[in-house]
Every structure is written in structure tokens, then in C-alpha cells.
Amino acid sequence: MAPDAWMLYGLMYKSRVFEEAVRQIWQAGRISGEMHLGLGEEAIAAGIIPQLVEGDALALDHRGTPAMLMRGVAPLALLREFMGSPDGLCAGMGGHMHLFAPEKLAASSGIVGAAGPAAAGFGLAAQMLRPNCVSVAFFGDGATSAGMLLESFNLAVVWKLPVLFVCKDNDWAITTPAETAVGGNLLARARAFGMRAEEVDGRDALAVWQAASEALRHARAGNGPVFLWAHCIHLEGHFLGDGLLDMFRRPVYSLRKRVWPMVKGFFHPQGAAWGERLAAARQIVGQVLSIQNQTSPQGDPLLCLRPALERENARRLADLEASIRDEIQKVVSQAVALEGNMA
Amino acid sequence: MAPDAWMLYGLMYKSRVFEEAVRQIWQAGRISGEMHLGLGEEAIAAGIIPQLVEGDALALDHRGTPAMLMRGVAPLALLREFMGSPDGLCAGMGGHMHLFAPEKLAASSGIVGAAGPAAAGFGLAAQMLRPNCVSVAFFGDGATSAGMLLESFNLAVVWKLPVLFVCKDNDWAITTPAETAVGGNLLARARAFGMRAEEVDGRDALAVWQAASEALRHARAGNGPVFLWAHCIHLEGHFLGDGLLDMFRRPVYSLRKRVWPMVKGFFHPQGAAWGERLAAARQIVGQVLSIQNQTSPQGDPLLCLRPALERENARRLADLEASIRDEIQKVVSQAVALEGNMA
Amino acid sequence: MRKMSFSEAIDDALGQGMAADPRVLLLGEDVQGLHGGLFLRFGRQRVRNTPISEAAFLGAAVAASMAGLRPVAEIMLVDFLAVAVDALLNHASKLETFSGGRWQAPLVVRTACGGGYGDGGQHEQSLWGWLAHIPGLSVVVPSTPADAGGLMLAALELGSPVVFMEHKLISSIWLDFLGSGGRDTVTFDVPPDGEHGRVPDRWQPIPLGQALLRKKGSDVTIVTLGVGVHRALQASAELEKQGLSAGVLDLRSVSPLDKAAVCQEVSRTGRLLVVDEDYEGFGLSGELAAIVLEAGISCKYARVCTQTTIPFARRLEDETLPNVARIGAACRKLAG
């Protein structure tokens, strides 16, 4: 089945507009605690989730919003959940890291790596109860260092479970670059466990679709798990209020809040030799500079697909985008109005 | 440095004679609980441990006896420990799975996989406090499914720790054959984490020595960890009183104790289809048959080295063996006498 | 009425549950060998060996239970749960709350626990109080074959996560596997009524959270569970000769805890002795003190628990675990 680029773009655009609205609502203080958005990884979800059928399951990490949305969970239910409302998806009990949609067999967890065992378990249930169904795990590059995820690779292989393990590699785990935390090569790692594995440009929804389509066929046919290594960026840094991005966005605030303690440490009379201190300082500066890549439009999966659609039919594109913006705008108004009613 | 075959054989023979004595004492009921011996994996310890220097560390699993012995821990202290005596290596508080020799930086654990993090930590201490020193982890094929061990591979790589990870692959984890539990290929797995890795015949002490010698050079030079995949057998099954081995050794006992419940299950009116039940039965029979490999003299590391030494100097060999037997015999008498004194 | 060993009873009840409900399956390390009767009866799909990956297979069991299966995941020894407890602490036990009450994890974790056979401190822990600390988790600790089977059936039917604990000293399968290793040269202080006993012809579920008064007593109430029940009964029999009447209440499950039964007995005798093989501090023994105080019952209180890491040496181990002598002495002191 060939992917419908318009449909994929629509899913991504909706997710983007929705999460941007979430950002504003969070910024306004109406959502408490952390907020990890999926801005930048929409193409991975969009390339895979429309290929799922009833009975397929989803094991998500702390960035579950795009996947839940694309799987058909109502944006209002999500937003009300983030706002901690009794009418939210989970009655306000879970929050954005703990989204659960039982009728869609979709579950998330804020524990890094937990998507691995969860997907294996969903895969086991599929194998025993729902022939031809699969489960999909979404997790980051950082999670590939988590023992339970690695154990799950092995378990899925020896039990030939119908699982698609999808690594959304954005090159960072909070402030830790993947190249300093992930040994070797992830494709080789998955293959060494005896798993089929493919690498794909995670900004390109069509490429993800293709790769996922073959992977899903493999898994549905009972040939065991597949690993998909999809590269992407996180446009909003690790979470809203990301300290590294703040260095550019709010330099004065950052100087006082983050740089000043470092300067004090750097010049403290007792400590390491100057060479050591300089190396540490250089490392921090290097990280701050390299974080810019994360916000470069080149990495934006929407911009990867949009020009082609615009060339194809600019009018249709504008209409599509407008209608999605309208829809989300309505959801936001509704959510805010409900909040008013409650108070 | 070329290995001294006589020295290696002496170490292995001493370990063998000692553990055979332990078996008798356990059988006589003077040692409580489980007893995992290293019978069959002596060549792996012998090929590596004599190459260690002061400051090197050992992280052992539930079969720590040969390694402790070869590292110079007194056999009497070990035996008294197994007997739970206040004059044992750990004052009788640890037992055979929890052997600790602080002055030799040698520690064991009964938790499968724990040798991985322990070796990483010892390696970290070496890196920071004892230049050119290394740590060695010994663990089984079963442990390669343990998340913490896999995490340790990665940690050791990204921190370039001087660790030698040694997998003593005996093809079994209790009653579970490695081919049903270990996905893919272990050499590829280690390499995929970015680690140097070699496969070696773990019955051949000289081959192990060679492989370990290069590996240790690599690690001591600060080039990071090395994985050694050493194949061996466990001559005594998983532990003393192993149920699979008992099928041959004590068929009548086994019939009553183990086979009878299976027969009842097999013929129970409610259960799986006959095909399923037959497959299960075939699997058990297959395992019982294949366990014979584990006791085949072909796999015995002592017999792998002995003929050459006998050809070289039969007299010297006889003397060596006799003196070791004497030494261990004395240790056993002493241990038993001490027990008498205590009572 | 049949007679059965403790370990047989558990497998028998589990077998009844598996026959009745095709969604029930058993998975864990070496379960095909350890529970060979079930393996040859239900085959490879429903009795599954796992790699030594407790975190993965326990986490998988949680998700499988969410997706329609009824897994019984065996963690060989509860000590090993330490590498996988995230699946219980952060996932199974929290699912119902997190999902706003819309999703459940009907999972049984079967695990062997307890000491008294010389296997050392990393293999003989009890940890039931440690697990019961987690809201949303039930913890069951039977002391007889009849209870073991009935509670297993109830655990299978409960619909939320249960840890089912099998004390090795009364479980002949485990004791043979880890303690004697087929030897007849070792003996352990196995309570016969725990190891073997009458069981119903067909298992009926025994609801969780119902303590059972094993013996009435007027001077002291001993609240306990697992092997502690038998130790307490023995101590009570000896105390009786000395004119001291000690009742024995078998909790059967740590969570839910039968607060009413505890309060009723303790308010009758005015003296509470907790006998708990789990570690003393911050666990079950303290919780029982809190329960009686909360109920406004004024009583004398003492506890006989495991206070330190369990020593390997058999003699020291016996002194460390709650034993008849310590229980008797504590009762006399409470009553004196």
C-alpha cells in the first residue's frame, strides 16, 4: 500500500499545531510539571501509526502525545488530561507522561526503557490472542542504554514476538549527546540480538512509511521483531523550558541562573587543574553551540514534506492547514472554557 | 610472556581436586544449601588469572571457587567458609556464592549479571587510582540476557574502562539451553557495543591464555574493555544434585521425584491438545539426552592439556598431581578436624 | 478431600485455573522444568521458559495482562525481584490510578521466599512488607497447602496485580532444589503441617485479606504468616504447658491486611506479638503496631523478626530467623 502524502502531512501538521497549543497553555501555567513534546519527531509516528490496525498495540515513552493523537485519541481528551481535569483522558490522574487508551491498547510510561518490556508483553498477547497483530515500541536513543530495553530485544527474538522497536534517535538524552553515551552502532546492536534492523531518515515520513511497511509485514507474518532506527531532532530541546535552548532564547536569565554557578565553580580556589576546568568549560560551550542544530528548520519533518505538497496543490494545502488549525483552535477554546466552568 | 603449561595445569588440577573434595563434603551434608562448582571451566580461570597483577580486581558469579583459589585465596579458608565456620574466608557469613577477598579486590555475587556492574566499578577505580590495572568479570551465557550486564558493556565502552568481560559459555542456564534463550551471536553483540571481542575454546587453557594476554594488554593500555567468549561445559550440571544429571545417575529416584509429576500432567484430562503435550515431552527428553554432552570427557579442560604434559614428562606430572592431592587432602582433614573442635 | 504437598497444591490450583481460563499462562526461568507437570499438560505456549531477563519478562507480563492475557510470572526467588521491581512499583501497581480507573493489570507474580536451609542472605529474604509498601499491589503469603491453592485461585481471579509468595521451607520442590539437592544427609526444620496437608477436591478461591485464627489464646496474640505460623503454633504449645495461652493469627495476605481480625484478637488479649520473617524495620511488624494504635487499642507489643542480613552459617541463620525459642521468650516477657 502506497502512503498518502496528504494524509501523512495532515497527521503531522495536526500534531504540530496541537503541541504548539500545548506549549502556550503550559507556558501560561495551566499545565503543571514537565512537558515533553514530540516536536520534530512527527514523521516517525506518522509513517508508522496509520499502518496499524485494530488489535495492534502501542508502547510509548515520555513523548507520547503525537502517537496518541495519530492513533485517534481525541485532542480534547489529551489537553484536558494535561490540564489535570477529571474529564481528561485519564481523569487527570496520569498527566502527559502517563497516557493510557485501553481501547486502543496504547500505554505510555515516564520510565526510560519501559516501552521495551511493554511492547514485548503486548506482542506476546498478540501472538497468543490476536493473530497478525503487532505491537510498536517508541523510545529514544537514551533508552537504548536501559537494561530492560536491551533485555526486551532478546526476549522478543527468542520468542519471535511481533514487535516493531522504533528508536527515535534525536542525538540527545536531556543534556547528554548520544555519541558520549551510546557505544558502538545501534543497527549492529539490534542485529547482534538476531533481529532484523533498518536505518531510516526519521524526518522523512514517506521513507519511514516504506521502512515500517516492510517491517510490519515481517512481524505480522510471524517472523519475529524488527528494529527501526529513525533519526530526528527535537525542536523544543528536551522539554519545555530546556536549559540549553534557554541560553539563546533567554540569555540574561540563563546567565544569572545557570552560567553564574558555573563561573563560581570554575574560579573556585580549590579544585582540579586549570586544564581540566578548561576542558569542562569547553565541553559545555560546545554543547550549547551544537544544540542549535536541534532547532534548524532543515531537521523539521514538516518542512521535509511540505514543499512537494505545495507544488502539487498549494490551495489544497492551505485549506488543509487552515482546517486543522481551526479544529485545534476549537479544542483549545473548549478546553479553556471547560476549565472556567470547573473553577 | 609465554604461558607455562605446567603451572596452568597445576592450577586447574588443584581446583579440580579441591572442588571434588567439596562435592564429597557437601554430599555428606556438611555444607548447606546449593553448591555451584566450576568443574569444567577451570581452563578459563587458569588462562586468565595468573596474568593478573596486584591491583587487578575480580568480579565473580555464583561459581567463584576456581577463580578465588587461583588468585591465591587459601583453600582452607574457602572450605571453612562453605562449612559456615567463623574461621572461614567470610566468617561463615557469605557461603560459596558470596566470597569476598578484599585484599585481592575479588568479590562474588549470587545475582546473575551482577559481575558486569561490579567489574565496571572496579575498572573505574583502576582507571582513577591504579594506572595499568584492570578488572575481570566472569559470568555465564545465561547472564548475557541480564540487563545490568548489557548496560555494563555499554558503560565500559563509553568510559573506556579497563575491563575484561569473560563469558564462560557452557550452553546452559540451569535447564535452559542457550540456543533458546540467547538471541543472535554474542561476539557480534559485544562488538556492536563498540567493544573488542574474541572467541576462544574455553577448554584449552593455553588458547585462553593467548587470547587473554592480548585482551589484557589492550585494556591495560587504556584502549577500553574487551569481551572474551569462552566455550566450556559444566561437568557437574548446574549445581550439585542437578536434576537433569540425576536422570542418569539416580534413575529410580528421578522417576519418582521428577518424572512422575510430568506423567500425571501429561495424561491429565484437561489440558492442551496431544500434539502440544507431545512436543513438550519431546523437549524434555531431548534435554535429558543432550545433557550427556556436559559430562563427556572430551569437554574436560584437564584432559585437554594433560596428554601433552604426560608425553613431556610423565614422572613430573605424576609428582605434581600427587603433591596437589596431598595438599588438598591435608586441607580437608584440617577442615574436618576444626569442625570437630568446634562441636 | 485429598492430601497434597504445599508445592503440589499451588501447581494443582494453577492447573485448575489454566484449564478453566485459556488466558492464563505461566512464564519464568526454567518453569518448564520446575513445573514439569504443568508443562507437559499445557505445552510450550502456556508454560514458557524465559531468558534471565526479569525486568523484561516481568514488564512484559504486566503489558500482556493489560492486553487480555492472565500471566503468572515466576520470579524464582523474591530476592531477584530487585532487578525488576520497576515493573511492579512504577507500572503494574500504578496503572489503575494512572488510567483514571480504566485499565487494570491482572497479573500474578509467583515467587519463592524465605530461609532456613542455608543458602545465604541473597537467596533467603522474605520482603513481603517491602512489597506491601507499594499501594495497588496485593501480597499473599500462605502457610498451608489448602490456603496456598485457594489463595492462588483467588489471585488468578482478582483482576489486579498480586505477588504470591511461596515459602521455600514448606515448598518441597524448592527445598529439594535449593536446600537438599537430593541429599538425604541434610535435614531442615520443616513444619510438617505447612509442607503437607488436606486440600479440597476442587479448589475454591480464598478471598485475599481474610486472616485465620489458627489457635485461640487468652494471654497473648501472635500475629504472623508463612512459616512463622508454624513456629508460633509450636511455641504456643510449649507455652501452654507453662500456663500461658498464646493465640496465633495467620494473616495469609499482607496486603490487603485484615485489620479487623488483628484488632479483635489484640483487644481481647491486650498483648500483641508479631512474628515476621521479613526484616524488622519499616515493614509489616511496624504496620501492625500502627493498626492497633490507630484503633485506639492499648496493648503491650513486641516483635520477633529478622533484624539483619541473613547469615549463611546454619546455626547463625537459625538464630537470626524467628524461631520457637525467641517466640516463646518474647511471649513470656510480654505476659510477665
Place this chain on the structure above:
Amino acid sequence: MRKMSFSEAIDDALGQGMAADPRVLLLGEDVQGLHGGLFLRFGRQRVRNTPISEAAFLGAAVAASMAGLRPVAEIMLVDFLAVAVDALLNHASKLETFSGGRWQAPLVVRTACGGGYGDGGQHEQSLWGWLAHIPGLSVVVPSTPADAGGLMLAALELGSPVVFMEHKLISSIWLDFLGSGGRDTVTFDVPPDGEHGRVPDRWQPIPLGQALLRKKGSDVTIVTLGVGVHRALQASAELEKQGLSAGVLDLRSVSPLDKAAVCQEVSRTGRLLVVDEDYEGFGLSGELAAIVLEAGISCKYARVCTQTTIPFARRLEDETLPNVARIGAACRKLAG
């Protein structure tokens, strides 16, 4: 005397300890960024980022401590310790016993805990009672900057494993990181005396196991720790206006537990209220009941704890965690 925030105090004391002893190092996820002052002062060898491999790096820290280093291993949030608790339960805490007293693991596990800022039930647990259940492990929970620094120094010098817990609501680094994310549109009920305060010019170790009477009281003794101390003080101030005198005892460490101080205060007032942000059952609140009963103190007892998985919704969360209203009501009921 200097003034400092709670989180600064911990890093400052740790810095003093690192300067004094080259064996001390800090490792954990993102510690180079989270503790940037220490990173730029001590460099990459002694402030080490780790992969997200808690089991490996905590286990490694245990072994490193056995081999001569003095690691401070940071587990970001104590909730995540669930994937690595084997290193504490089966290794660090048991080493001294297992080795017959010949080997120690002088390790500090630094970890953020506690709720009140809307991050959900997998990120806001306390778990100090859960950890204190393990024999051989010390658990420290400071409530002020001065205590935090002094206790950190003591933990570094102790020579056996310590879990040092940093409550996020009074730790501005963590609260900014996880709660506000740099926003000024959210506020949390942060106790000012916990968040900021006077500290000594040079840190001196504060021995573990010494509770501090924050306020004398004659009617009720509130025993608590961490943020609970400030909630209790506030409730006590309000009760005072109503003519009820509630003392506040700050435990400062859960294990070792200052039994003498608890018993002394409770025997004076005859009323014990435990305020404990950790889960209610089978934990600290029960242990305190056991302690007073064991000491033969007859008292009235109540507890205000966290009874369920912590809800995400801020309002429900505030109702679930021990708050001033619940503490006040419990005091009045105890005294009434």
C-alpha cells in the same frame, strides 16, 4: 554564617568534600549540566555523565567504593531507583555482613524525591521508608539547607552506604528543572525555610541518626521529616492560636532512626502524630508506632501520609500529600 539555597548547600558541601578527598567523585545522568558548578570546578574525571543505565552505574559505584573510591552516584529521581535497587538491596547493604565484616561500601546515593509540583505518580514518590527497610542502608532526608550540607558531609565520611534524599519542593534546582521549567506563571507551595537559609561558613558533619526538635510542644508530638517538617510547623503555628501545643520533631534520617528522641518526646505529650510523605502502609509511620509500643509508652497515635499513587492533577495531589489542613485536623482529633 552564609545564606544559601537548599540545593546550593548540598553542592557546596559536596564540593568541600571533593576538595578534601580526591577519592570522592560524582556520577549520574546529566550531572555535568545539573551540577555545573561542580563540573567546572572538578572536571570530567570527577563529575561524570552516565548513560541511562542506572543498574550498571549504581552497581559500578558500589564496586568502585569497594576498590577505594568514594562515589556519589546520583539517581535523578528516587522513582528510577526501581530499575537499580538490586545494587543496594543485594549488594551494597549486604557487603559488610557477607564479608564477615572485612569489606565496606562507602557510597552515597544522591537522589531527588517528593512531590507537590505536578509531575505525576512515577516522578514524585518518597520511598524513604521502603529503602530504610533494608538492613545495612542509611537513609537521610534533610529539611533545611544547613542540615542538607552537614548531613551530606557526614554521609561522605560514614564509610557505609547512604541514600541521601533531596526533596524537590525545597530544592530550587530540581523545582526549576521539573516544576516550573523557567516559567513565572506557576507557583508551588514551597516552604521558604526549607528552600533557603543560613549555613555555616565551613561545613561540619551532622551525625546521622540525630533527630532535631524544631518546636517544643506539650499536647502532641508531630514526628516528621523533609517537607513534612515545614508543613507540621505551619500547622503547629495555626493550632497554637487555637490553644493546642504541637511539637515538631525532625527525624533528619530515617535510618538510623533516633528512637530515643521519639520516645522522649512522645512520653512527654502522650500523643504521636506521624507526618510522612512516603506511602502509609508498611513504612516509617508504622515503624514509629512500633518503637513507642516497644518502649512501653502508652500514647494516642495517628498518621498523615500518602495513601495512594500520587495523582497528577495539582488539586488532587495536594489532597493526597500530607498538607497543613490534614495535619491540623489530625492533631485536633488526637488531642480532642
